[in-house]
Amino acid sequence: MKHVAIAALAAVLMGGVAHADTIKVGVVGPFSGPFALQGKNFKAGIDAYMALNGNTVGDDTIEVIYRDIPTADPAQSKALSQELVVKEGVQYLAGFYFTPDAMAATPLLEQANVPMVVMNAATSAIVTKSPYVVRTSFTTWQTSTPIAKVAFDGGTRKVISVVSDYGPGVDAEAAFKAGFEAAGGEIVEAIRMPLQTNDFSPIMQRIKDSGAEGVFAFLPSGPTTLGFVKAFNENGLKAGGVKFFAPGDLTQESDLPALGEAALGLTTTFHYAVSHDSAENKKFVEAAGKAIGNPAELSFPAVGAYDGMHVIYKMIEATGGAQDAAKAVEAVKGLSWESPRGPVTIDAESRHITQNIYLREVAKADDGTYYNKEVQTFEKQGDPGLAAAK
Ligand code: PHB
Numbered sequence: 001m002k003h004v005a006i007a008a009l010a011a012v013l014m015g016g017v018a019h020a021d022t023i024k025v026g027v028v029g030p031f032s033g034p035f036a037l038q039g040k041n042f043k044a045g046i047d048a049y050m051a052l053n054g055n056t057v058g059d060d061t062i063e064v065i066y067r068d069i070p071t072a073d074p075a076q077s078k079a080l081s082q083e084l085v086v087k088e089g090v091q092y093l094a095g096f097y098f099t100p101d102a103m104a105a106t107p108l109l110e111q112a113n114v115p116m117v118v119m120n121a122a123t124s125a126i127v128t129k130s131p132y133v134v135r136t137s138f139t140t141w142q143t144s145t146p147i148a149k150v151a152f153d154g155g156t157r158k159v160i161s162v163v164s165d166y167g168p169g170v171d172a173e174a175a176f177k178a179g180f181e182a183a184g185g186e187i188v189e190a191i192r193m194p195l196q197t198n199d200f201s202p203i204m205q206r207i208k209d210s211g212a213e214g215v216f217a218f219l220p221s222g223p224t225t226l227g228f229v230k231a232f233n234e235n236g237l238k239a240g241g242v243k244f245f246a247p248g249d250l251t252q253e254s255d256l257p258a259l260g261e262a263a264l265g266l267t268t269t270f271h272y273a274v275s276h277d278s279a280e281n282k283k284f285v286e287a288a289g290k291a292i293g294n295p296a297e298l299s300f301p302a303v304g305a306y307d308g309m310h311v312i313y314k315m316i317e318a319t320g321g322a323q324d325a326a327k328a329v330e331a332v333k334g335l336s337w338e339s340p341r342g343p344v345t346i347d348a349e350s351r352h353i354t355q356n357i358y359l360r361e362v363a364k365a366d367d368g369t370y371y372n373k374e375v376q377t378f379e380k381q382g383d384p385g386l387a388a389a390k
Pocket of ligand 1: 121122220
């Protein structure tokens, strides 16, 4: 016994021991309730990354610990994040589907010496709340700016804007308005709906009454977007020729089987389509499809999570597994790689992801399924919202 102890001590003093640790990653997201499918996509993306890249980095084993937050609930997000850091000893925080949940956890990061990798929440200002935030998803400024150009170039001049009344909705409204007005278009009315809105008929009536030629809309993906697009169809706006412009949250792939013809032909701009034609995406869709069980449930949060794990693995590699948030974040500033969505870079200044934004149209495949068909690429888009967020 004594010999073993002395040998161990000698090894430690010589500093040459390979010390294998378990590094914990805490993931906060909606894993139950109405947005459970979005959380399921987080997990599918993470599982796919670990299936393809292993569960070790150097000598360290990576363990992912999940915490469920069914809807936007900042107080609960803060409590869960704190518990992950203090009780579970996580070295990284990740996930965060809703903006208020991401925002609420940012004050913990510096004191806890923990980086946060935002895998979805899309309000520009989140990265400004702590130097330890890195984002692998998108912002609604980033995804809503190109559709304003598409709308104007397609001949639409009068648009009514309809968004959920919280961070990413307010950003989306501002982005579309800035782009559309700069081009020469007019926003005839701007409606902000409470996040909990689930009866969209009165909104559809207001769109009709506004006399606008088109609607710009943003709601967070989930039952919300499904209900909105259904209502747009069922209230006769689609058939009546009201043009529809939105970021891709409104036509996420997992909603398309339920929407069917109601979604056919809708144009959106977004950073990721499950149909994206590349070798990297093929590999991703196969692994994430296997992880989620039913590949028809795959949607964009899976790619934000997959790339988020890539960033976390790079951070662990750079720190040799040591808990050093500043060094970890520094190591991924300027990091570029080929994502399933296309080429991406973590912008060194903002710590937000620079990426292509694609114009897509909901199309029907030969086998009768619906998909987002990419028809145009806006290359290497940064976040135009950061100037506004400061
Ligand atoms: C957000 O709360 O930031 C959010 C949630 C769902 C989306 C986009 C943004 O589809």
